[in-house]
Structures are given as C-alpha cells and as structure tokens.
Amino acid sequence: MAEPTSIAPAKYLRDPAAIYAQSFATIEAEADLSVLPPELRPAAIRMIHACGMVDLAADIVGDPAVVTASQDALRAGAPVLCDCEMVRSGIIRRHLPEATELIVTLNDPTVPALAASLGTTRSAAAVELWRPRLAGAVVLIGNAPTALFHLIELIAAGGPRPAAIIAAPVGFVGAAESKALLASNTLSMPFLTVRGRRGGSAIASAAFNAISKDLA
Amino acid sequence: MAEPTSIAPAKYLRDPAAIYAQSFATIEAEADLSVLPPELRPAAIRMIHACGMVDLAADIVGDPAVVTASQDALRAGAPVLCDCEMVRSGIIRRHLPEATELIVTLNDPTVPALAASLGTTRSAAAVELWRPRLAGAVVLIGNAPTALFHLIELIAAGGPRPAAIIAAPVGFVGAAESKALLASNTLSMPFLTVRGRRGGSAIASAAFNAISKDLA
Numbered sequence: 001m002a003e004p005t006s007i008a009p010a011k012y013l014r015d016p017a018a019i020y021a022q023s024f025a026t027i028e029a030e031a032d033l034s035v036l037p038p039e040l041r042p043a044a045i046r047m048i049h050a051c052g053m054v055d056l057a058a059d060i061v062g063d064p065a066v067v068t069a070s071q072d073a074l075r076a077g078a079p080v081l082c083d084c085e086m087v088r089s090g091i092i093r094r095h096l097p098e099a100t101e102l103i104v105t106l107n108d109p110t111v112p113a114l115a116a117s118l119g120t121t122r123s124a125a126a127v128e129l130w131r132p133r134l135a136g137a138v139v140l141i142g143n144a145p146t147a148l149f150h151l152i153e154l155i156a157a158g159g160p161r162p163a164a165i166i167a168a169p170v171g172f173v174g175a176a177e178s179k180a181l182l183a184s185n186t187l188s189m190p191f192l193t194v195r196g197r198r199g200g201s202a203i204a205s206a207a208f209n210a211i212s213k214d215l216a
Numbered sequence: 217m218a219e220p221t222s223i224a225p226a227k228y229l230r231d232p233a234a235i236y237a238q239s240f241a242t243i244e245a246e247a248d249l250s251v252l253p254p255e256l257r258p259a260a261i262r263m264i265h266a267c268g269m270v271d272l273a274a275d276i277v278g279d280p281a282v283v284t285a286s287q288d289a290l291r292a293g294a295p296v297l298c299d300c301e302m303v304r305s306g307i308i309r310r311h312l313p314e315a316t317e318l319i320v321t322l323n324d325p326t327v328p329a330l331a332a333s334l335g336t337t338r339s340a341a342a343v344e345l346w347r348p349r350l351a352g353a354v355v356l357i358g359n360a361p362t363a364l365f366h367l368i369e370l371i372a373a374g375g376p377r378p379a380a381i382i383a384a385p386v387g388f389v390g391a392a393e394s395k396a397l398l399a400s401n402t403l404s405m406p407f408l409t410v411r412g413r414r415g416g417s418a419i420a421s422a423a424f425n426a427i428s429k430d431l432a
Binding site: 052170 | 228229230231232235238239242243265266267268269300301302304305306331335336337338340361362365386387388389390391393394412413414415416417418421
C-alpha cells in the first residue's frame with residue numbers, strides 16, 4: 001500500500017469556473033447534441049452534467065415549447081410541483097422569483113391513507129394532492145413512474161392542466177413505459193423527458209435549472 | 217395523434233410491494249453481482265435501483281468492512297456528514313437512531329469566504345467545516361469531486377478520521393480521479409464508491425440506505 005504522503009499534494013482543478021468550463025467543454029466535445037432541437041440543448045447539457053453520461057443525449061426527448069412554457073409560467077408566479085424532496089433540493093432557488101412555491105406533497109400525513117384507498121403508491125396519491133395547484137404549474141418528476149402515470153391519467157380524464165411537465169422517473173418498473181407515454185404527447189402539452197430506465201432527481205432538477213436560468 | 221381516451225385505463229403496476237419485488241428481481245436477473253463481495257451486494261442492488269443501470273455493478277468497488285464500520289458508527293451515535301442537500305434528502309430517516317444528525321455545511325454562511333481564501337470550491341471548503349464532527353463519522357458524498365479530494369487530503373495530512381466514506385461524486389472533472397484515489401485505499405479506511413464518471417446523490421444515498429437498513 002502506498003504511503004499517505006504519496007497522495008499529497010494532489011493535482012486537481014479547484015477553481016469553480018474552470019471546473020464548469022472544462023465540464024461543459026467535455027460535454028460539447030463528446031455528446032451528440034445535434035439530435036436535439038436547439039431550444040432543448042442547454043437543458044440536455046445540464047442533464048448530462050448531472051449524471052456524467054454523454055450518451056444520455058440520445059434518450060432526451062421533448063417539445064421545444066417546454067422552455068418558454070415553463071419560463072412564462074414561472075414568471076407569472078406558477079408553483080413548481082415536485083414528486084419528492086430530492087427533486088426540490090436540487091432546484092437552484094436563486095433562479096426563481098422570490099415568491100415561487102416549490103411544493104412536495106409526498107410526505108403529507110393524508111397520503112398513506114389516500115394511497116391505500118386508491119390502491120396505488122404514495123407517490124401517485126401525492127399527485128392527487130396537486131389538484132388545487134396544478135392548473136398552469138410546472139411539474140417536475142424525478143423519481144416515481146407511478147407519479148407520472150397518475151398525472152397523465154388525471155389530465156387525460158379532464159383534470160387541471162399544468163403549463164409544462166419535466167419528468168425523468170427512474171428504474172426498472174414503469175419508468176420507461178410512463179416516459180414513453182408522456183413522449184407520445186397524447187396530452188398535447190409541453191414536456192421534456194428521458195427515454196428508458198435512466199433518470200432521477202438530479203437529472204430532473206438539472207433540466208429545470210437550465211430552463212429557469214434565463215428567467216430574469 | 218392518439219385520442220386522450222386511448223391512454224386510460226393505463227395498465228401499470230400500482231402496488232408498492234409488487235413494484236419493489238419486480239424491480240429487485242430484474243436487477244438480480246440482469247446485473248452481474250458476482251464481481252462484488254457478498255457484503256456489498258445489498259448496497260449495490262440499491263445503487264443500481266437508484267439509477268436504473270444494471271451495468272453499474274461493474275464499477276462499484278469497496279472494502280467489505282464499510283458495512284459494519286458504518287453500522288457500528290451509526291449505532292454509537294455518529295453523525296452523517298453529507299456534501300449537499302440532495303444527499304441528505306435521499307437518506308431514509310426512519311432507519312436511523314432518532315438522535316442521528318445529518319449534517320450539511322455547504323450552505324453555511326462562512327463557506328464562500330473560506331472557499332475564496334483556500335482557493336478552492338465551496339464544496340471543498342464545506343469539508344473544512346466538518347473537522348469538529350469528522351472523527352468517527354459516516355461521510356456521504358454524492359455530488360462534488362473536490363469535496364472528496366479535500367477530505368482525502370485532510371485525512372492524509374493527519375486530520376480526524378471518519379469511520380467510513382461512501383462517495384459517489386459525479387461528472388467530467390475530477391470525479392473519476394477522486395474516486396480512483398479513494399479506491400486506492402491509501403487512507404486504510406472503509407469505503408464504498410463507483411469508478412468512473414457516473415455517480416450522484418441518489419446513488420450515494422441509496423448505498424447509505426442499504427447499509428443503514430439493518431441497523432436495529
């Protein structure tokens with residue numbers, strides 16, 4: 001085993017601006033962003049940055065209108081409805097108007113009983129609690145496929161329509177399927193998503209942060 | 217475009233227990249966990265579950281002692297030092313003793329000036345603020361390579377030694393390098409990490425949650 005002294009001083013980039021510049025240069029060099037409409041490329045770059053995988057670009061799909069639809073909604077004071085606390089934690093607050101509400105209903109005390117009575121997950125039941133705030137809101141889903149399925153069903157059934165849906169639920173059961181359903185754009189609503197199993201809170205909030213960056 | 221009615225009723229799994237069972241069955245069927253020591257497989261399964269990628273197994277590396285070292289520390293009342301709020305948000309609180317502190321120093325008001333004076337990132341400067349709580353703690357890094365580099369330097373220079381390091385910083389600058397340095401185990405300290413660019417808060421907190429699950 002090497003001596004501890006062998007690792008000091010480690011040579012690594014410490015300057016935040018240089019780190020960002022080199023990260024984004026690597027992404028631009030290695031990722032094929034040409035498959036995406038220009039409007040979605042800044043979000044794609046941030047999503048790739050959040051997961052360390054340049055090939056994510058091939059799975060990103062969205063309506064270019066998601067950018068202005070989200071920005072207009074946020075400027076107008078719309079809340080952001082998040083499916084879990086990790087997504088909310090990933091949002092860069094300073095991009096947003098001071099009054100913007102970041103709402104997570106997952107841990108509302110009524111959710112477990114509601115989930116049981118609906119015969120679904122807590123994540124899907126939590127979406128029911130979005131109803132009073134859903135019209136015109138920006139939706140941000142980073143974890144639960146059932147939250148996205150439930151949201152699509154709720155809207156398709158005539159429920160309130162959000163301004164935009166940014167969704168990257170992750171995993172092996174329902175993630176690819178719920179995102180394919182969103183991407184089929186049956187709802188005729190601005191959206192941004194990632195095809196397949198990959199996703200997660202960091203990717204979802206990175207997409208949102210890229211879109212809200214130029215709000216002012 | 218399909219009619220809205222064409223998506224209702226969607227057929228998807230709604231039962232949380234069935235979703236978990238099918239997720240873990242998929243991971244067991246598709247992931248090659250045999251490359252990992254048995255002690256690390258439960259953590260690996262949760263890490264894969266958090267990112268939707270079965271091939272992550274090949275990049276997971278750790279000292280099998282990280283499991284009992286973390287559990288013993290948590291039972292003894294050790295705090296968990298997290299590099300960012302997303303990691304803290306991902307921790308399943310009910311696994312832990314009531315008194316366990318989940319500490320994030322990144323947004324401490326002294327951090328920006330400290331980062332400037334040290335010529336490093338806010339994430340690395342925040343690690344300096346861990347010093348009074350670092351001895352015997354469990355460290356959980358899910359975002360910043362510079363936090364991991366700084367921690368390794370601090371310990372190598374004779375600073376306080378945590379009980380275990382679980383680290384999955386992500387990205388294109390320093391992530392692979394900082395994790396390779398951790399994996400070289402120069403510090404002779406129990407660790408768990410993911411080689412390469414991939415990582416993130418969800419993977420880090422999933423590893424921690426798998427380890428803390430059997431604490432009681």
